Amino acid sequence: MTDRETVDRLVRAHGRTYAVDAGIRLRDSPGPLYQLLVLSELASTRIRAEVAVAAARALFAAGMRSPERMRETSWQQRVDALGEGGYRRYDESTATRLGDGAQLLLDRWKGDLRALHREAGDSVDALARALQEFPGIGPAGADIFLREVQGVWPGVAPYFGAKALQGADRLGLPADPAALTRLIGRHDPAAFAAALVRAALHKDVAEGLRASN
DSSP: OOHHHHHHHHHHHHOOOHHHHTTOOOOSSHHHHHHHHHHHHHHTSSSOHHHHHHHHHHHHHTTOOSHHHHHHSOHHHHHHHHHHTTOOTTHHHHHHHHHHHHHHHHHHHTTOHHHHHHHHTTOHHHHHHHHTTSTTOOHHHHHHHHHHHTTTOGGGOSOOHHHHHHHHHHTTSOOOHHHHHHHOTTSOHHHHHHHHHHHHHOHHHHHHHHHTO
């Protein structure tokens, strides 16, 4: 199986972004971008991606889909929603950070991450630095956000990040952004990157591709 065939099969089977899993209809507007920021914070802790997605869905179902609504909820309401999503190990500290992060976004960028984007431009380094100003968003969280947002911020694409490169290596693909870019073809870069992350997180992804060869 050639590298391009591997990519085609991978994306067909696993090319679904984590934003889609979390019920985020991602577009370049304040609400969905904020929801992606929340998901990125949840997914950057030492917890399974599926639990982070479930916790994000629980927060959004409880109405916390904007920084305004997140700020208006009580700490206990955030803890309860996180618990409903199975996010119990870090629920109390995360509840605090979500409130603080919502306040920062409102104070500095009027609740709109597009303003952060205009400020930083399409520089991945500048965007990563700005994102890491939010409580709970470190390099891993910035990686997740940039990997997922490239579908609506095309100037960022293609973006893979460390975890996607690990997945490429597991699949026997080149663990090099420039080489992976040449393999994207007509695939959505965000979907391709998410599929590579799934390969890094789940051994059965690579095993399934080999079995289908």
